[in-house]
Amino acid sequence: MKLIELSGVSLTYPNAVEPALHDLSLDVKEGATLSILGPSGCGKTTVLRAIAGFEHPQAGEIRIAGRLVCDGKQCVPPEERGVGMVFQDYALFPHLTVTQNIAFGLRRLAPRAAADAVTHILDLVGLAGFEDRYPHELSGGQQQRVAIARALAPKPVVLLLDEPFSNLDPDMRGQMREEVQEILRRTGITAVLVTHDHDEAFAMADRIAVLNRGRLEQVDDPESIYHTPSTPFVANFVGQADFLPGRVENGKIHTEAGVFENVTGHPHGTAVEIMIRPDDVHITPASPGTAQIAGRQFRGSENLYTVLLPSGQYLHSSEASTTVYPIGTSVELTVAATHIVTFVKRR
Amino acid sequence: MTATALLLSLSGALYPLPAEAAPDRLVIYSGRKEKALKPVVDAFTKQTGIPVDLKVGKTAGLANEIRMEKARPRGDLYISTESGIVEILTKDGLLEPHQSAATKAVADDFKSAAGTWTGISGRARIILYNKNLVPEKDVPRSIFALTDPKWKGQLAIAGTRERTTLAWATALVASKGEAFTRDYLKGLHANGLKILADNTEVWQGVGRGEFAIGLTNSPNYYLSRQNNLPVGVIYPDQDASGWGTPVNPNVAAVIKGAPNPEAARKFIDFVLSPDGQRILVTQDYEIPLVDNADAGAVLPLKSIKRPAVSAERLAELEEATLKLLTSLDPNW
């Protein structure tokens, strides 16, 4: 069942030339986690705020659990939408304790039931024992757990997370990601997560929507987004990618690095670009080879080589962490593309 | 927000806001000092049982207020420290005539021809001098002697903010003419006459020795004495050929459209009664205006030589006098 539906949503801020959101259609299935991914300024936070009710689109419809909450003219205010929101800066109430922060949205419950709910949720986020602390007495990770607990406590229809991990140390980030994923799994709640970090999106989401300058580029599962991006923008944004020029001849795509299947069926003679990820490129030293190693970045779990082709084109190759060749080594390329993604060459 | 509720209820508990003045109360707007009037008011309430609300302020300030309240008057009785202003209010139709047996006993030049106001007591213009600074033999007997260079830098007077000053200058214009008055005032200015904010500053300045000589009103002499200040008094120009010295009345008038005019009339009659006059005289050394009232320690009206100028004439000339004064010095 579609829990959240956006259809044809457009939004332009006052005094802005370009729309922040342009004819956006999206949906999220009940219990799923959707990640909205894109560079800063692409409108991803605007989508979240429109779902929450803080922004009012000028056109299009938004439905939450089948209920029309915005039709481009009238909007249901945030407090009547049943959404939980976790802000980038957590936005904890500095004048309230952990318990009071979490109980903030539980006004309609009897005090007893509210206290039980707080206890339950504190256990869920692993903050039992911190009940009477004030926000400034907590670490960053603890503050974030309070923010999530506070949003979950009133049992919202959907949980909206706005760049929730960006304020954490890198160490903490990975740990919190796992914890939040676990919390989402255990509660079974539908979630929308906004991020500019594709690793975060891959790790957390069932589906990813990539946004660019207010327009939707692609919505798909993480694997498809990575392996079969539908636009060069997506291909580039979700990971290291090289674009090799090629030409369709006799049903095959001929490039400097080899010949590939013309899976999309471009007509004969079409100039195309084929997307190649580093993990599809394997290099072996050879003399004389077809290419030369121009650089190496050691990344711990891998070595990322930059390889110079005779035409001057660069290609990247991911090799095992222990495989070390000196710069200048002459190499032979093996491109074993598991997914062949081609784009008609841009002029 | 409980604190707010607390604060609000606290203010409420301290004082329930008073309702609109009840019609059985007398509301007096008084330019006259509270200290001078309060004993009379108390005696009035005691005798008649009518409670009084007193609003004390500056004579002209209260007159402005009466003007502003014209559509729905709030005061019953207006007490002014001088007659020019009640003449203006009479012209504006803001006062109600009151004539009674009691007002008949007031000398004619101290009440309105139209009956809209009545003098209740008087104050003579005097020369107040500091006994330490002015030897007995040098004491000036005439205001016209003050242009003598020997008084240079030693003279003070209140500005026209004190309307008695304006009345005094207007009386000069009325009886001596504008040209004469201008020359005389120029002479005073040439002598470094200091124009002060009010008469209190004059008598205190003279009493403490800031000035040797001040032009002010007769009660201030008694007030200075009461404060043990070394001052003497001259009622100027009293010899046979002299100009005399003006006596300015304090005045009472019923406000037109007043909520409680009957009480106001009763109050005027009470002030003019022997009891009322005696309190005013003993309390603030004012000169009784009613024939054969007991003047006590004060020089009685009949012993003071006065220039003959009617209140109506004073009112007519006031504007021109003011122009004359400010043309000489904007501080007037």
Added chain:
Amino acid sequence: MTQAAPMTLARPAPAASGWFAQAGAIALLAGVGLLILPPLLYLASSAIQAGTLGTLSIGSLAGLALTTLALAALATVWAMLLALPLAWLVVRTDLPFRNVCRWLAVVPLAIPSYIGAMAYIALLGPVGSLNAWLAALTGSHQQWMNIYGFWGGVFVLGLFTYPYIFLLASAALEATNPSVEETARSLGEGPLGVLRRVTLPMLRPSIMAGGLLVFLYALSDFGSLSLLRVHVFTTAIYHQLNTRFDQAAAAMLSFVLVLLTLAVLVGQHALLSRRSYVTITGTARVARPVPLGRWRWPAVLLAGGILGLSVFVPLGVLIAQTGTAGQFLDVLGEQWSFIKNSLALAGAAATLAMIVGFLIAFSAKRATGNTGAALLGTIQMGYAIPGTVLGLSLILLYNTYLPWLYGTAGVLVLAYLIRFLTQSVQGIDAALAGINPHLEEAARSLAASPGAVLRRVLAPLVRPTLFAVWTLVFISAMKELDATLLLRPAGFDTLPVRVYIHTVEAEYGKAGALALLLIAFTALPWLVVTRLRDKKLV
């Protein structure tokens, strides 16, 4: 665990709470407009109707404007010279008794400037105590000292208004992150260089805001300047009204004064349009006090000198004037009802100003376009109308249109609101601007209506500010004289009115005792609030 939500609604109903909030905001704006605009419009129309300067000339008007502006500017500079060293000493150094100094530095606000002027005239007037002592000492009767005139006005006004700057500057000094100053030291600046290039520029918004309050106070003050024989707009207006009986000329003068004030406000707005707020969140480290070393006692002398001039001298003069404790108690008993009047009026005005100010600042923040700025500007103009003029116009307006209100103490509360609402709105507006907007959104997403957000999140967060503005308005209302003299119902006097009456009638003992009472009751809430703040109760 998803919540069973209504699945049927086809069209979103406009939220009822949102509609109410909207209607409430509009009603609020209308109310404020109706409160403040009529006296201003009345003033403008009577000035235009008069169309003449009456007995005034353009030259004298220009001279008056020049004197008034020069006086206000110099008083502001003087107030800064008093406030800034004191603020720095009590916040940033190991000055002995600095907590006491900090509390005392605000007491001058409780001393009405006309009472301060009275005290200094008694001391430094031509026949004041100082001249008498010097004469006795030297045997020469020359006049050593004369407080009357322009410089006396500057001296007294600065002395009793510098706490406006002190309060804001010391708060800002406390909030600034000391590591910024330490960075400057590490970059090779000496202590004075840091003061000049880092600390003072960081404090500039607070100094400007406090300076503006002093400047506006000086523009609108009548009582002390009249006593000190300075000729400025307010005294000229009073003169026109109370001697000339000339309301047209008074209206013209007032109109020019309001325009002057307006120009000052517009100028300030332009200067501060890029203002930066000191962040109130975050865990700013408390700066380590600068050790004064051998400057310790000179610093004590300086702080003591400032507090002596602004607190101890006037209080001392008043105490000497009052006489014995018995006489003081007599006055207390005799005038208790007037004390009650003052407390009730100032309390009601402060409470209303606090609530209305909060609602207005909240609505202004939300208003689209320039509505918010226009609203705040309108409220600031209320402060620009001289009290006497405001009093007269309110008599006419309220006696005509709201006769049931006029003649009650309610009209005084409204007059105080017109004059002092801006103090509350400005303070709360600044505090609200420092609050992370996400807090509000978080509350909305937790099903809190706008009203609930106001009550449960914003109000508690600005609570210290609410107490502060309550105190500020209470202090101002306690001291108000000009409008009160005209608008008070007969028989309903306040403490300042009693001080005025007894001063005019030369009953200095009573005036002194009442002035002391007035100062005590005005300072009282400040004492309570600071005590509560020290104990972290507000």
